[in-house]
Amino acid sequence: MLSDAQLIYQGAEARVYRTPFLGRTAVVKERFSKAYRHPTLDHKLTSRRVVQEARLLQRCRRAGVDVPAVYYVDQERSTIYMEHIDATTVRDYLRQNTGLAADEVSALADIIGGQLAKMHAADVVHGDLTTSNMMLSKQEPFKITLIDFGLSYTSTLAEDKAVDLYVLERAFLSTHPNSEAMFQRILDAYGTASGRQHAKQVLHKLDEVRLRGRKRSMLG
Ligand SMILES: Nc1ncnc2c1ncn2[C@@H]1O[C@H](COP(=O)(O)OP(=O)(O)OP(=O)(O)O)[C@@H](O)[C@H]1O
Structure with missing residues (x-):
């Protein structure tokens, strides 16, 4: 690694430096x-995943989704160089500001819903939507940047997009108590921002996915 790089995150599968x-x-x-x-198989799979992550970041960016710009991909070293987003995560922001004014909550929800709608309209399924993978720049107006496309893939299926939203719903409600209204506002914004039949189909599928989830948890 570069000598003046500073480790900012060490995960099970990736290290992130600034x-x-x-x-x-x-x-x-x-x-x-x-x-x-x-080792040979591992290198192949890892570098393929890195290329896939960089491609999906670029696909999102072309579609107008706020994601980090990709600067450089070093396939040999399974490394992506990308724009540093100088921001807090939505998770930390919501946890540190529990008494947010209703209009601020709505503004945030509208931006999140709008970003997710654009991402899904580009047929990108994130695969790991949580409030930790959304960075909030608190400049006016708010800007939400989606990060971590390591589990992402392309799909045209409403079902896959619905599962993406379901994963976020579960993460959202378990991380942020009393956030049901905010999450509903995200879905409303998703529906209007997409403004397409497809968004309706995704939201309809979401009801089915929820039902399946509930049945599964009842069965234990
Ligand atoms: N572009 C960025 N700008 C600022 N910080 C970032 C950026 N990308 C990642 N980070 C920081 O590094 C952390 C880990 O990054 P990321 O979520 O992409 O890795 P990961 O969870 O190990 O990925 P994966 O799920 O693909 O294995 C993030 O939570 C964030 O704090």
């Missing part, structure tokens, strides 16, 4: 090997 890069601050996300896999 580093100067061509006169800017960049984030370097490096995927590392899994010890149990054959």
